[in-house]
Each structure stands twice: as C-alpha cells, then as structure tokens.
Amino acid sequence: MIGRTIAALLLAAAAPSTAQTIAISGGTVALGDGSEPIQNGTVVIRDGKVVAAGGMQMKLPAGTQVVDATGKWVTPGIVAGFSRLGLADVDLSADGADDSTANGPFSAAIDASTAINPLHTTIAVNRADGVTRAIVAPQAGKSIFGGQGAVIDTGADMSPVTSSRRFQFVELGQTGADKAGGSRASAHVFFRNALREAAELRRYAPGVAATTGETPDERERPMVRNPNESRVYGPDARRSEDVLLTRFDAAALVPVLQGRQYLLVHVERASDILQVLGLKREFPSLKLVLVGASEGWTVADQIARSGVPVIASAVNDLPATFEQLAATQSNIGRMRAAGVDVSIGMIDDNDTRNLFMERQYAGNLVALQRVPGATGVTWGQALAMITSKPAQSIGMGGEIGSLAPGRRADLVIWSGDPLEGSSAAEQVYIDGVRQPLETHQTRLLERYRYLPRRDLPEAYRH
Amino acid sequence: MSNRLFAVLAPAALLTGCAALNPPPKPAPAVHINEDPYPSTYVRYPGVPTVIRHATVFTGDGQQINDGTVIFADGVIQAIGSASLPSPAGSREIDGTGKFVTPGIIDIHSHLGDYPSPGVASLSDGNEATSPARPEVWAEHSVWPQDPGFSRALINGGVTTMQILPGSANLFGGRSVVVKNVPARTAQGMKFPAAPYGLKMACGENPKRVYGSKGSMPQTRMGNIAYAREVWIKAQAYKRKWDKYYAKGGDMPERDLAMDTLKGVLDGKILIQNHCYRADEMANMIDMSKEFGYRITAFHHAVEAYKIADLLAANDICAVMWADWYGFKMESYDAIKENIPLVHNAGACAIVHSDDPNYIQRLNQEASKALADGIRAGIPGLSEAVAWEWLSRNPAKALGILDKTGTLTPGKMADVVLWNGDPFSDYSRPEHVWVDGAEMYDINDPKKRPVSDFELGQPGEGDVK
Numbered sequence: 001m002i003g004r005t006i007a008a009l010l011l012a013a014a015a016p017s018t019a020q021t022i023a024i025s026g027g028t029v030a031l032g033d034g035s036e037p038i039q040n041g042t043v044v045i046r047d048g049k050v051v052a053a054g055g056m057q058m059k060l061p062a063g064t065q066v067v068d069a070t071g072k073w074v075t076p077g078i079v080a081g082f083s084r085l086g087l088a089d090v091d092l093s094a095d096g097a098d099d100s101t102a103n104g105p106f107s108a109a110i111d112a113s114t115a116i117n118p119l120h121t122t123i124a125v126n127r128a129d130g131v132t133r134a135i136v137a138p139q140a141g142k143s144i145f146g147g148q149g150a151v152i153d154t155g156a157d158m159s160p161v162t163s164s165r166r167f168q169f170v171e172l173g174q175t176g177a178d179k180a181g182g183s184r185a186s187a188h189v190f191f192r193n194a195l196r197e198a199a200e201l202r203r204y205a206p207g208v209a210a211t212t213g214e215t216p217d218e219r220e221r222p223m224v225r226n227p228n229e230s231r232v233y234g235p236d237a238r239r240s241e242d243v244l245l246t247r248f249d250a251a252a253l254v255p256v257l258q259g260r261q262y263l264l265v266h267v268e269r270a271s272d273i274l275q276v277l278g279l280k281r282e283f284p285s286l287k288l289v290l291v292g293a294s295e296g297w298t299v300a301d302q303i304a305r306s307g308v309p310v311i312a313s314a315v316n317d318l319p320a321t322f323e324q325l326a327a328t329q330s331n332i333g334r335m336r337a338a339g340v341d342v343s344i345g346m347i348d349d350n351d352t353r354n355l356f357m358e359r360q361y362a363g364n365l366v367a368l369q370r371v372p373g374a375t376g377v378t379w380g381q382a383l384a385m386i387t388s389k390p391a392q393s394i395g396m397g398g399e400i401g402s403l404a405p406g407r408r409a410d411l412v413i414w415s416g417d418p419l420e421g422s423s424a425a426e427q428v429y430i431d432g433v434r435q436p437l438e439t440h441q442t443r444l445l446e447r448y449r450y451l452p453r454r455d456l457p458e459a460y461r462h
Numbered sequence: 463m464s465n466r467l468f469a470v471l472a473p474a475a476l477l478t479g480c481a482a483l484n485p486p487p488k489p490a491p492a493v494h495i496n497e498d499p500y501p502s503t504y505v506r507y508p509g510v511p512t513v514i515r516h517a518t519v520f521t522g523d524g525q526q527i528n529d530g531t532v533i534f535a536d537g538v539i540q541a542i543g544s545a546s547l548p549s550p551a552g553s554r555e556i557d558g559t560g561k562f563v564t565p566g567i568i569d570i571h572s573h574l575g576d577y578p579s580p581g582v583a584s585l586s587d588g589n590e591a592t593s594p595a596r597p598e599v600w601a602e603h604s605v606w607p608q609d610p611g612f613s614r615a616l617i618n619g620g621v622t623t624m625q626i627l628p629g630s631a632n633l634f635g636g637r638s639v640v641v642k643n644v645p646a647r648t649a650q651g652m653k654f655p656a657a658p659y660g661l662k663m664a665c666g667e668n669p670k671r672v673y674g675s676k677g678s679m680p681q682t683r684m685g686n687i688a689y690a691r692e693v694w695i696k697a698q699a700y701k702r703k704w705d706k707y708y709a710k711g712g713d714m715p716e717r718d719l720a721m722d723t724l725k726g727v728l729d730g731k732i733l734i735q736n737h738c739y740r741a742d743e744m745a746n747m748i749d750m751s752k753e754f755g756y757r758i759t760a761f762h763h764a765v766e767a768y769k770i771a772d773l774l775a776a777n778d779i780c781a782v783m784w785a786d787w788y789g790f791k792m793e794s795y796d797a798i799k800e801n802i803p804l805v806h807n808a809g810a811c812a813i814v815h816s817d818d819p820n821y822i823q824r825l826n827q828e829a830s831k832a833l834a835d836g837i838r839a840g841i842p843g844l845s846e847a848v849a850w851e852w853l854s855r856n857p858a859k860a861l862g863i864l865d866k867t868g869t870l871t872p873g874k875m876a877d878v879v880l881w882n883g884d885p886f887s888d889y890s891r892p893e894h895v896w897v898d899g900a901e902m903y904d905i906n907d908p909k910k911r912p913v914s915d916f917e918l919g920q921p922g923e924g925d926v927k
Contacts, residue, residue: 093667093671125789373926420888421831441788
C-alpha cells in the first residue's frame, strides 16, 4: 500500500510538463458522452488535452508515461452542474468566509468570478472526490438577478476561472417572487423592465453579427467593449429617466438580450416553467436554461419542444415548497425520456460544498430503473448528466465534460464504479496536470488516527 | 440568657405537650403523578406469517448469513438461520435470491413532523426559541402526522423507527418522541410503545447565536454552560422536594413541567440526546453530567467525535454522525469522512443519522460511504454486516428500545426490510418494508405506498417518489 503510494508520487513527480504524453490503460473507461463504459480502455492525454480515449489500440509515442488503471475506472472529471463552489468556505455565522450572496446595490452586473477563492477548503474537498469543474452561480441578493456566473476548475493553483460571465442567473419562481416584493407577477414585470432597460443600452453594444468595419472609438460614442462585459464605456451613454436598474446592471443584461450570454432561470413549478418558456416568444434571442424544474416532468413535452436545456436536482422527492408539490426522483428520467436535454445540479442542496454527492445522486437515478412505475436513466446517461450534459447546457461541451479528442484533459481514476458513493477518486487530472488530493480533512485524519498520548501534544503532529 | 431562653421555650414545650395528647395526623400518602399522560395508541397492523429465503441477511448485530432464512409471524421475528429452517404452515414464501434482508433502519435524529414538508412558517414547529431552557415542551405535540416525509423515509429509506427531536436553538430543547414509521391520524398513533423519552440538549453555536442575537443570555459558550448548570441546580432541588414527597407524603409540591422533565433525567428515566459538534464541548458536557448526576446517552452531530473517541468509549456514550457533511458552520469545520469508522474502532457506539428529510431516505448509502472510507483508512474489522450496527442496533440501544427492535432476533418486533440488492450500493432500493410484521411497502404494488392527506388530490399524488 505504502509502496504503491510512493510509486504514484514518483510518477507524478516524473510528469512535471504537460507536453508529456500520458496513457492511462487497462481500466474501465467511460467517456461521459452517454455511452456505456468500455472494458480495458485507454485514455491518452498530451499538452493538457485528450488525444484519444476508448477501446482503441494506438501506437504510443516513445517516452509515453503509462499509468496502469487495471481494476480501476476512468471517467471525465465531474462537472458540478449548478453550484456556489468557491464562493464560501463556511456558510453560517463565519464573517468573511461567505461571498455567495451579495446584498449591495448591484445585481445583474455582479461577476461571480471575481469572488472565487481557489484555496477554500470546499474546492480541495471536491477536487479530492473527483469534481474537476463547476458551474458557479451567484445567489440572488436583493434583486431577482443574482448576477453573472462562471465556470471554474478545482485545480490546486491560483487560476480557477475557466470562463467568466458565462451566464446570467435569475430567479423567477418563489424566490423571485420574494425578491420582487411578494408575487411572481411582480417578478415578471421586474424582469421585462430590466430587459427593456437593457434594450435601451443595446445600441451601444456591437451587433450580434460579426463586425466587418473598424471598431468604433469609445471616445466618440459610448459602447460595450466586450459583449460579455458589464460596463458601458464612454461619456454619453444616455438612458431614459424611467429606470430601476443601475447602468451597470442594465448594461450587463445586454448580452443576455442579444443571446450572447446564457440565461439560467430558477423555477420549480410547472406553471412557472411554462411562463419562462413563453419568454422565448417575447425575446426570441434569449438562450434559456432552466434550473431546478422539480415539476418539469409534468410539462416535459413542452420543455422538449422548446429545446431549452434543464439543470435539475436529482433526488428531490418532497413537496418541500408549494412550487414542488409534484417532486419525484423520476423527474429527470421522465424529462429525458420526453426528449429534454437534462443534467444534474445541486440546487439549494449544500451547493457551496457537497458537489461530490452528485455522483451518488446519479447512481440513485440508475437505481430507479428497477423500481416499477419510476423512470430511471442508464449508467451512461447518468454519468453524462454530471459531466458532458451540464457543460453542453451552457455551450461548453466542446471544451469540458467528456473524453473526446481535443477536450481539456480533466479525468479521474476511481477505485471502482464512480456512481457508487463508496468509490473514491485515486488520481485526479485537470488540464492534464495531476492534482494533489490532500485536504484539511485528510490532515486531520492523520493527526487523530491514533489517540494514545505521545511525547508531544496533537498540535505537533504535522 | 439561659433563663430567658427557657422562658421562651417553656410555652412551646407546653404546646408540644398538648399536641402529644392529640397526635398529629399522618401525612397524606403521596399521589404519584401520571408520567404518561399522552400514551401511545399504536397498534400493529395485521400481517401474514412470512418466510424470506435465499437472501443475504445482515442481522443488525454484526452477523451476516448467506443464503439465509428469515421467518416472522404475529408481529415478531420467529427465527433466522440457514436454508434448512422449516416454514410455518400457511406462510407467505418470498424468494430472496440476490436480495438482502436487514432490520429496519432507525433514524435517531429526525425532525419529520415538527419541521414537515412543505416547509412553511405555519408548519415550523421544531424550536420553541423563547427561552434557552424549554424542557417543558414535548416534540410529540408538534409532530404533524401528515408530513409527506414519513412516507419517503419508509419507501425509499427503509426507515421503520425514528426519534423526532425538538430543534437546537435551546440549551434544553424539550422532550423527543420515538415513533414507528406507520401512518396514523395522531402522533399518539405512531408513538413507539414503551419507548423512553429523550431530552434534547444543545451545545455550541446555535443557542449562543439565537439568544446572543437577542441580546440575552447565552451569547457565549461559557454562557451556554453557566445557564445550563443553573438549570440543573434548580432541577436537583426540585427532585429533592419530590423525592421527599414520594417517600414521606404530605403536601404535594407545586408541579413544574420543565422540572418534571429534568427530574426524569436525574431519575434515569429520560435519556439525554445532546446536540454537540466539537470535541472540547462534548468533554464539557460530560463533566456537567457528572457534576449533576445524570448520564448522556448520545452526542448528536458529533463531527469531532473522532478526536475523543476514547473518551466516548470510556463513558459509554454513543456518537451520532453524518458520513461526510462538513463546513456548513464553524463547529462542523473539522469534519472528516472517517469519523464514523474511527468511533466504531475505538469501541464506542457509532450511529448514522440524517437530521434531514432527504438524507433520511439514503442512510444506507451514508453508512456505505463511511464504511468504504474506514476500510480505505485501514481500520480493521469493518464489514457491511458490522456497519449495519450503525443503522439499527446502535440507534436502538441509544433509544432504549434494543430489547424490542434493532436486530433480527427471535422475539423482537418484525421491523424488516427486503432490499432488491446490496443496501450498501447506490443501485439498491427497499422492495418490501414490514413494521411489526405488517407489510407497509411493496415496490410492486402502488396501493402499498402511503399517501399523506396533504398529497391527496395534488399533483403527483400516489406517484413513485
């Protein structure tokens, strides 16, 4: 056991450069694209990217480092479908350790990527359990708009952000109603007004079609420099006086209005889901993603027809609120069966820290296949729902979430079937870099593994 | 001086003398107060004699029987053993090939019914946060038997018994109630017959936050301890008064509901169920129990139990734990995934709990994670059969009902789950659940699935959940 650990460490030390080709062979390989696992598969990575993966035989270049994964499982790293990972270290009564909800004057303009701390214990704990990327949404504070969310990696370095301002997050269900003064109708008026205010500023933004001429000079007229930027530059960005949002917030919604930025909408109730789908008629450019959707199965056909993807809680089955009366663990399976593009997120479920539970939840959806009357998903679909599917829902399927050639080399070697909570991540690679799996927790285990008194106090065991 | 004293005493002596001529009436014999004024009305439902064969059986007390047979009838376990056990005449035979039989799971820490679904303010009945000491409140008077969560715990979780506790806002939160997971019109109808009461106590962050934010005591951990000690001092005086009354009769002392509960603890009749995360605070609570002469049965949410597993073992106190929750508050910051197996390894009593209407549906999976983490850490003597102790035997012990349920032992209540696969796998589900031998769930029969009043006529009524 110890010998193997040392060997593994030496291997890691031998691979300091990402230019090294690494072949992980002999394991059960699952690609994360919905296909079923492949026995005795191989994954080849180089320069931080996947070169090849599957049951193929390929000639490996000389000097390839071979990692023996016999008896192990190899999958893409888990992509936490909806989270607040990196925004808080401690959730309750710990001043300075929680950035997940901003209650200041800004809303839509808030950029979650500026608050991510890659050294939070939560990131290490999830990394050590095979979560390599996370979709991170800021929580709505005073407004229905939480702000702009990011995609991050969980690597042990100081560059956590994969994509900033990837999406805008808005609450249009019960929480939205609360933020808007107590009713859903009020939330919808607030939402439409916000997009109206954005529309006013749209004229300062570049068009959606590729620009042909030279870039306008901000000294001559105000502009949104970057379509994903939340600021209008220039001295003369005029607005009508009939406004509720700050200029920053209104400008941040311009890319949403233009369909350049995804709009993640949290709703649970069937009627709220239909209202959100209806927004597409009014604002055809919106790139909607439904978040939550506990009652989605009751209107699954309409969601499927709309083509709007869903990030749902996997195992909510309680009428926890009056907007989740029809909640069932079959929600995801039934939506998928109806043709909805659905993935798993942690909505209001320890979303700052327990993202590692998504694989257990995915396994629970597989279990439903053997419950009469329930609708489960296959193993391959379940894995895709915590890897490629959430990535695809925000347009990043070509970059993360599967072991297709060219994808970022985020992968995990597991002790066994990763959809069993009892399995553990043994090696984790992010962008091809082997990651440390030590955490605050593993250090505490070492310290307190044996309790008998020694020559010095526990504080000296480090 | 002495003369004067005599002068004063003389009339008294005369009076005494007079009284001696008419002896004082004997004190009235003590009237014992009713300690069970809201008694259980639970009556087991009818079942048929049932034999499960060819299953893997976890007995709940550490044993595994392969190709095992479990027989129950008349509400109780009749026999467990190998394939050769004969069936009673007329019994229902179930082929358990590839399946697993376990005792029903016991969740020692639940708020079903007192924090029910839907989680709206009008149904929020778990914390009487109006004083740090509210031992006079009883959780059973908050339990809403129509909480849909009970059914999920039964059909998805295989939970047959629960302790419903008051919340942890208070140092003394009130009495708990142990219930059978059988739907009823009243809480009394669910109440586990003859189960002792528990008293919920709490250390740490919650009481000091709740009352500190109101500007009243306690607002510190030292305030927590001081306040609790003051209460115990009163409780001891109350107990002395009543002990004297019960011994000698006379005028009945004035009753105090809060003190009744604490006296029950000091008498050893009510079990202390103590919410306490941190190792140092558990040690303080142990000393407090010794100072006032009561016993702590279990520390709940004991995320730092691994730091003092030896102390817990020496004091025969159970630790009630999650598998991997961590960091949601400062007192859970040092949670580690090996907590449960480390406590077990130290010879202390380890228990897996939920404190949550969702996690209660997957306690077997929580135990599975803890078991796997323990094995990976090299902790010896662990197995699935041993880990099942964390789910039924140990919680039964900590609830004072181990003589009635918690293991598959002949004569005990037939609280039994047949799983459609290894319950330590995420892919397995309860297929049948029996409580006192009555089949309360059958995965193949939609009519054998409880539907609460709240859900009738609502979207999703009677659905698989």
